[in-house]
Amino acid sequence: MTEPETEVPPRRLSDIVNSLDTQQDLTIGTLVDAFGERAFGALMFVFAVPNIVPTPPGTSAVLGLPLVILTFQLMIGRQALWLPEAIRRRSIKASMVASFATRAVPVMARFEKILKPRLSLFVNSDPAERLIGIIAFLLAVVLFLPIPFLNILPAAAIACMALGLAERDGLAVLAGYAVAAGCAVLMMAISTALVAAARTFFNVLLGG
Template identity: 65%
Template sequence: MQQDESFDGGLNAKQKPSRLSDIVRSMETRQDTTIGELADSLGERAFGALMFIFAVPNAIPMPPGTSAILGLPLVILTWQVLMGRQTLWLPQAIRKRRISKEMLERFVSKVTPIMARLERVLKPRLGFVVTSNLAERMIGLVAFPLALILFLPIPFGNIPPAAAIACLALGLAERDGVAVLVGYVLSAASVAVLAAVSSALYAAAVAFLTTLFGG
């Protein structure tokens, strides 16, 4: 999403963009909204902001079904980051998906205080990690498989990849290379944890079947 003038939401380079906490705080929570309306309200800054908005509810306590609503858009979004798209595209079936006002209210109330604390340390730095087209594609390369994992119905499998994607999204949106590096570390840890859990579940299943059938 490298742009000729500035990445930050299509703003002039001399203008200071809104921070993610401002974007989240300004979200309309008095009525249901659609994913398309939410994406349109973010403009050209949609990539980093939406990656965060779609990922972080899966890392905190939210109503059941959250991953089913937000998981597929996150897969599509991270794929476009990987492909280096400069403008966001969502199919109409995804754009028309509704997000309830209750889910939005809960998201805003839980996330805004956390973001306010994080933004005290987030700042543009280590630009080579985040500002080039190659760096942005690398973020997509890491985030896309994590989004696939998050979308799949893996027991207890949502939180680690969601936290990693949220951290990558913060780095992308705030141009903070340190946050991106932390996201890479969390991504590796997520894969390790999920691999360990999958191995344990497989071993337990084999042991159960062996005991059951006397193998």
């Protein structure tokens, strides 16, 4: 009697990043291929995490554009990430890869200790993935806009959903939804305050 085959768990994302050669430049295509079928979640995390910490002006716009492209494809239901060959051939400097591996991978590894497949309703179906894509796409658009100090919450929400998508953890996805809701409330509050300030300004200006 043969023993049933045990399913081999997929490699951790942190292990994949650690296996990359940080001594030489890396093409985006190589990075996409390394993550394989989990490229959507992994690359969403890679581009979102640097926006959670204070960065030089303009960084969110540079990193936000790839997020817009990734999340749009997830939103429309693509099963495999597509990138133009010109983008796949673009190089990422070895220093940037090494910096990411040094700073972000330990954070990723800590999260991976508590991430596990669960609450599949929120991550293991085409509608669930499309919903993640829709919310992440809207957040990526906000992240791409040159709005100072409003990149942390959208980036944190995308990072949570990205890890949930990559590790099939519905709880992490729900955490991302909660952060996204907080981001929406904050933006509504800021918009309301700006409208009120504008009305007050014009009333004073016009003597109303």
